[in-house]
Amino acid sequence: MAGDPPVWPIPDEEVRLAIERAWADGSWGRYDGVHGQQLEQELARLHDAGFVTLCCSGTFAVELALRGLKIGSSDEVILAGYDFPGNFRAIEATGARPVLVDVQRDGWLLDIDQLPAALNGQTRAILISHLHGGIADMPRIMNFAHKHGLAVVEDACQAPGGLVAGRIAGSWGDVGILSFGGSKLLTAGRGGAIITRQAEVHQRAKVFCQRGNNAFPLSELQAAILLPQLAKLAERNQGRRANVERLLAHTHGLPGLRPLVNRTANSAPCYYKLAWRYSAAELRDCPIDEFVAALQAEGVPVDRGFRGFARRSGRRCRKIGPLPESQLAAETTLLLHHPILLEQPARIDDLARAIAKVAGAFANRVDGPN
Ligand SMILES: Cc1ncc(COP(=O)(O)O)c(C=O)c1O
Incomplete structure (x- = not known):
């Protein structure tokens, strides 16, 4: 593929000016101030919620949310058998036991139909992530949770500003989670936030952070550089969505690649990553790593997905069945990184051609895997 690989964070004059202003007014050196408050x-306001707590990372924000919900030892928290690794650890950090439910067939989202089988007397919460461009069916999850008296933590780290059944991602759960990590759509290098309408949850989270000082803060400088990005989030999300539609149209039907399909009505996905399932059977049994390497050699910014939890020891978690789809997701996920999705349509067409070239070459290989 011609052209330099896109960089992230993208050069943004307003971010540069925000850094200069923070330098000039000394706010970069303060513990707290107007940027964090704003x-x-x-x-x-964006999430129509009363309370936001800024913190040091999305990983910690998940733990903070669980602590805010009073989750602790002797509790169980349900999550998908394929998810961000830190989410499993965040549950463990509270002393609670992770309970793994498989993901949907050919997808990356928790299979809601399997939730009833996961319930027992200790179940307290569901941790649900919008993952790899997929949008979880939050109305169904909230219905289920209300019926069974469970709390919901909605991880929108990969979907800031996404629309989920008519409402913004992160505003459905009892607590919503955002990440401002270095690769994220809103980035301050590091950082996170929890969002809630429940004053007690907010209060407990704040108390947990207090160790004589706020022990897990987001800095004033980080807040200052997030503000101009937040103002552009909707427009950039729209641009990424348009380019994903273009790319999926141009790569439709290629052998070996099954793209993400979103089924939650009235939703607008967010593309921090765009996922495919890789089918080696359609590509002369070539190992996925060879396919990824060939795409990367063509300048296509892809990587493999998470490792998933299907093989986690039963001593650390309770599994609802053998989690075959979670294991398949771990073995067959291909992820396109988002920076290229803000490029011009011609670049997206180049990207589609590069993907088609590699898929075609693998499908027609006579010699089999290297
Ligand atoms: C779904 C999900 N949750 C949580 C996180 C954690 O965010 P952070 O990197 O800010 O700790 C990530 C990071 O990639 C993520 O993808």
């Missing part, structure tokens, strides 16, 4: 207010 960010909290804007995130609260």
Whole structure:
């Protein structure tokens, strides 16, 4: 593929100016100040929530949410058998036991039909992630949770500003989670937030962070550089969506690649990653790593997915069945990184051609895997 690989974060004059202003007014050196307050207010408004707590990472934000919900030892928290690794650890960090439910066939989202089988007397919460461009069916999850008296933590780290059944991602759960990590759509290098309408959850989270000082903070400088990005989030999400539609149309029907399909009505996905399932059987049994390497050699910014939890020891978690789809997701996921999705349509067409070239070459190989 011609052209330099896109960089992230993209050069943004308004971010540069925000850094300069923070330098000039000394706010970069303060513990607390107007930037953090403004960010909290804007995130609260965007998510129609009363309370936002900024913190040091999305990983910690998940733990903070669980602590805010009073999850602890002797509790169980349900999550998908394929998810961000830190989510499993965040549950363990509270002393609770992760309970693994398989993901949907050919997808990356928790299979809601399997939730009833996961319930027992200790079940307290569901941790659900919008993953790899997929949008979880939050109305169904909330219905199920209300019926069974469970709390919901909605991880929108990969979907900031996405629309989920008519409402913004992160605003459905009892607590919503955002990440501002270095690769994320809103980035401050590091950082996270929890969002809630429940004053007690917010209060407990704040108390947990207090160790004589706020022990897990987002800095004023980080908040300052997030504000201009937040103002552009909707427009950039729209641009990424348009390019994903273009790319999927141009790569439709290629052998070996099954793209993500979103089924949650009235939703607008967010593309931090765009996922495919790789089918080696259609590509002369070539190992996925060879396919990824060939795409990367063509300049296509892809990688493999998470390792999933299907093989986690039964001592650390309770599994609802053998989690075959989670294991398949771990073995067959291909992820396109988002920075290229803000490029011009011609670049997206180049990208589609490069993917088609590699898929075609693998499908027609006479010699089999290297
Ligand atoms: C779904 C999901 N949840 C949580 C996180 C954690 O965010 P952070 O990197 O800010 O700790 C990530 C990071 O990639 C993620 O993808």
